[in-house]
Amino acid sequence: MKAIQAVLFAEPIADLVWDRILLLRSLGLDGRFITVNSFESPMAARYEAGDANGTESPGEYGMEPPAGYELIFSGPSEDGESVWALYARPLTPLGEYFMRELDEARVREAMP
Secondary structure, three states, X not given: OHHHXXXXXXXXXHHOHHHHXXXXXXXXXXXXXXXXXXXXXXXXXXXXXXXXXXXXXXXXXXXXXXXXXXXXXXXXXXOOOEEEEEEEEXXXXXXXXXXXXXXXXXXXXXXX
């Protein structure tokens, strides 16, 4: 999983949108990149109080995955003003394989 993150997020998140979406497409995936202003989200009060830092579930910030898409990665922007999420769905057998690999990597990382 960390290797996948390193490839997908090799540059600052501000530079993400098109080149990472094209990378996902080359892996047989369709990607959607969504951002929300942290201070205008359902978490605004907690965020301003310092009780939230953008690493919580994107759903807590009011983001919903597009129908048929799975969350790949999410986190706070570099300036702390927004929270981003990258969702993907498989388009090809390679994409299905890649999504399975992501799921298995998450399980392995969660093990003690």
